[in-house]
Amino acid sequence: xxxxxxxxxxxxxxxxxxxxxxxxxxxxxxxxxxxxxxxxxxxxxxxxxxxxxxxxxxxxxxxxxxxxxxxxxxxxxxxxxxxxxxxxxxxxxxxxxxxxxxxxxxxxxxxxxxxxxxxxxxxxxxxxxxxxxxxxxxxxxxxxxxxxxxxxxxxxxxxxxxxxxxxxxxxxxxxxxxxxxxxxxxxxxxxxxxxxxxxxxxxxxxxxxxxxxxxxxxxxxxxxxxxxxxxxxxxxxxxxxxxxxxxxxxxxxxxxxxxxxxxxxxxxxxxxxxxxxxxxxxxxxxxxxxxxxxxxxxxxxxxxxxxxxxxxxxxxxxxxxxxxxxxxxxxxxxxxxxxxxxxxxxxxxxxxxxxxxxxxxxxxxxxxxxxxxxxxxxxxxxxxxxxxxxxxxxxxxxxxxxxxxxxxxxxxxxxxxxxxxxxxxxxxxxxxxxxxxxxxxxxxxxxxxxxxxxxxxx
Numbered sequence: 001x002x003x004x005x006x007x008x009x010x011x012x013x014x015x016x017x018x019x020x021x022x023x024x025x026x027x028x029x030x031x032x033x034x035x036x037x038x039x040x041x042x043x044x045x046x047x048x049x050x051x052x053x054x055x056x057x058x059x060x061x062x063x064x065x066x067x068x069x070x071x072x073x074x075x076x077x078x079x080x081x082x083x084x085x086x087x088x089x090x091x092x093x094x095x096x097x098x099x100x101x102x103x104x105x106x107x108x109x110x111x112x113x114x115x116x117x118x119x120x121x122x123x124x125x126x127x128x129x130x131x132x133x134x135x136x137x138x139x140x141x142x143x144x145x146x147x148x149x150x151x152x153x154x155x156x157x158x159x160x161x162x163x164x165x166x167x168x169x170x171x172x173x174x175x176x177x178x179x180x181x182x183x184x185x186x187x188x189x190x191x192x193x194x195x196x197x198x199x200x201x202x203x204x205x206x207x208x209x210x211x212x213x214x215x216x217x218x219x220x221x222x223x224x225x226x227x228x229x230x231x232x233x234x235x236x237x238x239x240x241x242x243x244x245x246x247x248x249x250x251x252x253x254x255x256x257x258x259x260x261x262x263x264x265x266x267x268x269x270x271x272x273x274x275x276x277x278x279x280x281x282x283x284x285x286x287x288x289x290x291x292x293x294x295x296x297x298x299x300x301x302x303x304x305x306x307x308x309x310x311x312x313x314x315x316x317x318x319x320x321x322x323x324x325x326x327x328x329x330x331x332x333x334x335x336x337x338x339x340x341x342x343x344x345x346x347x348x349x350x351x352x353x354x355x356x357x358x359x360x361x362x363x364x365x366x367x368x369x370x371x372x373x374x375x376x377x378x379x380x381x382x383x384x385x386x387x388x389x390x391x392x393x394x395x396x397x398x399x400x401x402x403x404x405x406x407x408x409x410x411x412x413x414x415x416x417x418x419x420x421x422x423x424x425x426x427x428x429x430x431x432x433x434x435x436x437x438x439x440x441x442x443x444x445x446x447x448x449x450x451x452x453x454x455x456x457x458x
Contacts, residue, residue, distance in 0.1 A: 001236045003128045004039045006030070007174070009220065009228040011046035011200030014082065015054035015065065016223035017267060019251035021260040023227055024072040026249070030229075031073050040126040043073060046200035046220075047080025047138060047178035052087075052440075053339040053378045055271030055332070061091050064267070066099050076102040076122060078136035078176040080201065084108065084152075085144040086341040088438040093117065104136040104176060106162050107153040108145070121162050123170055130234055133170035135162045135194075138178040139201055144343075147437045155179055160191050167193045171239055172232060174198065181219060188212035195241060196230060209246035218246050226250055275332040280449030282329050283456070288320035288337070290383040291368050296320050296337075300441075301388040303448025308436060310346050310414035311400055312354075312390035314361070318372070318383025319416070319441065329449060338442040340378045343417045348432040351405035354390060354413060355398040357425055361385035362392070367424070375418035416441070 008027055013020075027043050034041035049069065050062040057065055062083065069077065087095065089110075096103050096117040106120040114120050124132045137155035145152040159175060167173055175194050177184050180202035187197060189212065196216045199206070204219035205226065211217070220226040226248040233243040286296040297317055304313050322337040349357070361367075370382040390400050390413070398405040405411065414436075415428075422429035439447070 002242065003126065003130055003234045003236055005126060005130070005132070005172070005232040005234060006034045006039055006041040007044065007196070007198075007228075007230040007232070008041070009044045009046060009198045009218065009230065010049070010224065011178075011198070011220050011228075012048045012080070012203055012222040013045075013224045014048055014051035014222060015057045016051075017054070017056075017068075017264040019224045019254070020068065021257040021263050022251050022254040023224055024068070025257055026227060026254065027072045027074075038127070040128070040130070042075045042124065042132070044134075044176055044198060045069060045074055045077040046176050046198050047078050048082045048200065049077065049080070050082050050086075052082070052341055054267075055275065055335060056267040057271075058335055058339075059271035059274035062087060062095050063098070064270075066096060070098070070100045074101040075124070076104050076134055076136075076176070078105050078178055079103065079108070079118075079138050080178045081139050081141050081144075082341065084138055084150070085141055085148065085437075086440075089149045102134075104134055105138050106135060107137045107140070107155045107158040109151040109153065110149065112151070121166055123166065128236060130172065130236065131170040132172045132174060133166045134174045134176065135159055135166070136176035136178075139180070143435055144437065147435055156183065156187055156190060159187060163191050163193055172234065172241065177201075180204075181217070184217050185212050188215035188217065195232070196244065196246075198228070198230075205248070206246075207248050216244050216246060220248055224251055272332050275335060276330055278328040279331050279334060279446045280329050280453050282324055282326055282449070285326045286324040288317070288323050290317050290320075290381060292317070292384055293386055294320075296324060297386055298388075299448070300445055301386070303444050303451075304344060304414055304441075305389065306448060306451070307439075307444045308344055308346050308412075308414035310389075310412040312411065312413055313388045314357070314390075314413055314415045314419070315386055316367075316383045316416070317386050318368075318379045318381045319377075321379055331446070334442045334446055338440070338445060340376055340441060342376045342441050343439065344414055344436040344441065344444060345417045345420050346434045346436065347413045347415060347420070347428055348410055349413060349427075350407060351398055351400070351409050351411060352407040353427060353431070354400075354405065354411055355392065355407075357413070357427065358387060358390065358392050358398070360425060361387070364424075375421060375423065377418055
């Protein structure tokens with residue numbers, strides 16, 4: 001006798017809710033439909049469902065997203081880097097308090113054990129008695145997880161170990177992987193007992209999946225553009241899979257839901273209301289400029305330098321998306337100005353190395369109008385690279401805080417974490433650095449605004 005098992009999966013939604021009403025309708029209706037016909041159905045999310053650049057996710061610290069997953073009847077999820085490293089440890093520990101689904105992740109630990117809100121694996125049993133093992137892992141962003149108080153382990157050995165442990169106990173073995181397509185391919189070779197790897201993180205699109213050996217890989221892109229549907233035919237007598245296939249449903253092709261265009265607007269208004277409280281008061285209008293210095297960039301630079309205790313600062317003008325008003329500045333205003341999940345980072349480098357960095361910034365004339373994607377950036381263009389406390393004078397000398405710098409002397413430069421990955425400044429990858437977590441750029445700005453208010457009153 002053949003049993004049909006339906007597996008629906010989403011990944012990397014990043015709080016893009018444009019098509020969420022369609023996705024929820026599809027998932028809830030299909031689950032009822034399959035179960036009414038006697039088939040088993042499970043719904044998974046493979047991470048990065050939350051993105052704090054969306055005002056609703058920011059205002060609820062992701063808990064509003066969890067309610068959406070509950071409403072869509074998800075059975076299990078794993079965490080992506082947006083869940084894992086854009087929330088403080090305390091906030092992540094509370095995120096899933098009201099979840100009606102399992103959170104599975106094998107390579108995140110605290111005090112040498114999986115956190116209380118997660119499981120290293122889960123074994124589901126279909127109505128026909130077929131046992132389905134589900135394992136999961138998330139990307140190993142060690143430089144972020146460890147300062148937040150987490151231990152993040154190399155995912156491939158962890159998954160191999162868990163798979164070896166539970167494979168004899170199950171009929172089907174599935175993996176939710178927030179690791180990216182290349183690691184999924186490695187995992188399929190290292191751990192061929194896995195039947196299906198549900199992929200994410202690199203936003204890859206595999207319309208009909210990809211076979212590596214006998215392991216089926218999936219990938220559903222990003223932002224809710226697709227919903228994945230994987231079907232497994234299981235022979236109950238022979239206790240083996242006889243067929244498996246996957247496909248993607250394009251959400252833009254689905255039948256529109258009544259008033260669906262209002263859904264995201266309602267969430268935005270809810271988030272705005274929650275963040276519509278003053279966080280500091282500006283005594284003058286703080287304008288943004290993308291191609292040169294501005295009142296806002298100077299104000300932010302002072303806060304960044306005070307927060308980091310660095311000698312000098314470097315950041316791009318394109319991070320500021322809105323001006324800040326004179327008078328009361330709300331948490332909503334600051335979020336709209338700096339929606340990025342970007343942290344500050346202090347890099348220690350010599351005067352000679354700092355001078356080379358400034359030369360790169362000055363000579364890269366095409367950077368300001370570059371439309372940057374990824375690296376946590378949520379802006380439009382990169383904008384001019386701005387420096388504060390350091391410059392090269394007309395004689396070609398490096399000046400740090402008004403004094404000629406020494407080539408061999410060490411200086412601390414505070415910059416944005418997105419510049420430390422080596423794309424713009426390759427030398428940053430190998431230099432000593434300290435990430436300032438968990439504060440985002442907007443938190444640093446708010447903190448300085450509050451200090452500024454207190455100093456003006458005293």
